[in-house]
Amino acid sequence: NRGAGIQIISAVDQVRELLDNPKKRTRAGFIVQKYIERPFLIRGRKFDIRCFLLLSAHPRSGKLCAHVYREGYIRTSSTAYTLSKKSRKNKLIHLTNDGVQNKDKKYGKFEEGNKMNYEEFQDYITHTNPERSGWVRGAMCQAIDRILMDVAVASEDTINPNRRRNCFQLLGCDFMVTDNFEVVLIEINSNPCLEFSSPYLERLLTGLLE
Numbered sequence: 623n624r625g626a627g628i629q630i631i632s633a634v635d636q637v638r639e640l641l642d643n644p645k646k647r648t649r650a651g652f653i654v655q656k657y658i659e660r661p662f663l664i665r666g667r668k669f670d671i672r673c674f675l676l677l678s679a680h681p682r683s684g685k686l687c688a689h690v691y692r693e694g695y696i697r698t699s700s701t702a703y704t705l706s707k708k709s710r711k712n713k714l715i716h717l718t719n720d721g722v723q724n725k726d727k728k729y730g731k732f733e734e735g736n737k738m739n740y741e742e743f744q745d746y747i748t749h750t751n752p753e754r755s756g757w758v759r760g761a762m763c764q765a766i767d768r769i770l771m772d773v774a775v776a777s778e779d780t781i782n783p784n785r786r787r788n789c790f791q792l793l794g795c796d797f798m799v800t801d802n803f804e805v806v807l808i809e810i811n812s813n814p815c816l817e818f819s820s821p822y823l824e825r826l827l828t829g830l831l832e
Contacts, residue, residue: 628713628717630657630710630711630716632707632710637654640652658798658800658806659705660800660801660802661703661798661799661800661801662798662799662800662801662803663703663801664696664698664738664743664746665732665746666702666703667698667699667700667701667702667703667732668698668699668703668715668716668718669696669697669698669699669718669738669798670696670697670718670719670796670797670798670808671694671695671696671697671762671766671796671797671798671799672694672695672696672697672794672795672796672814673690673691673693673694673766673794673795673797674690674691674694674792674793674794674795674814674830675688675689675690675691675770675773675774675792675793675795675810676688676689676690676691676790676791676792676793677774677777677781677782677790677791677793678789678790678791679782679785679786679787679788679789679790680787681787681788682787683785684782684785684786684787685785686774686777686778686781686782688770688771688773688774690766690767690770691830693739693740693826693829693830694740694766695737695738695739695740695822695823695826696737696738696739696740696742696743697718697719697720697723697736697737698718698723698732698733698736698737698738699714699715699716699717699718699723699736700714700723700726700728700729700730700731700732700736701714701715701726701728702715703715714726718736719815720735720736720815720817720819721815723736724736724819734820734821734822735819735820735822735823736819736820737819737820737822737823739822739826740758740759740763741758743758744756744757744758744759754803757803761803761805762799762805765805766795766797766805769797769805769807770795773795773807773810791812792814793810793811793812793814794810794811794813794814794815795807795809795810795811796808796809796810796811816831
């Protein structure tokens with residue numbers, strides 16, 4: 623949550639050292655995942671995509687229903703991306719969520735609240751990759767839907783095992799885009815941030831909650 627506990631580690635021995643250290647162990651355990659070294663960048667800066675998935679119980683059968691909200695947003699870093707050894711401990715380069723970025727003096731310098739909507743993101747892609755006109759609403763959103771369908775299927779037996787009716791969970795789903803335009807799921811948050819950190823988010827989140 624808000625970037626806490628995330629580390630970039632470049633050697634397997636460092637992973638083993640971390641896992642074997644009793645002071646670092648938590649009841650929740652660890653997640654180790656491959657770092658995306660070649661992300662698509664916005665003017666040389668890293669970003670990710672936040673969208674929302676609602677899992678709810680069908681009011682009659684209790685079976686799981688999944689709903690993806692039609693709008694999401696882009697969260698940008700204010701610092702140029704690099705993978706140099708010196709930069710690997712700099713969360714401002716590598717983590718784009720507000721809990722990290724809003725501590726940077728450059729926060730909001732390039733995008734208001736370090737946020738872009740899908741249309742602004744498409745405008746940038748069209749400018750830099752004219753052959754990908756319409757990619758965001760077409761290929762990207764379709765890829766997100768396919769991935770989140772798998773998430774819903776994988777969650778069916780654990781999100782509501784007793785088939786209670788009238789229960790739900792709102793999830794914040796984070797994706798990245800590689801430099802060859804592959805859409806990759808990074809993580810899913812069970813307590814997504816709903817703060818109005820920009821005028822666009824005030825409109826988006828108000829509509830989401832309604």
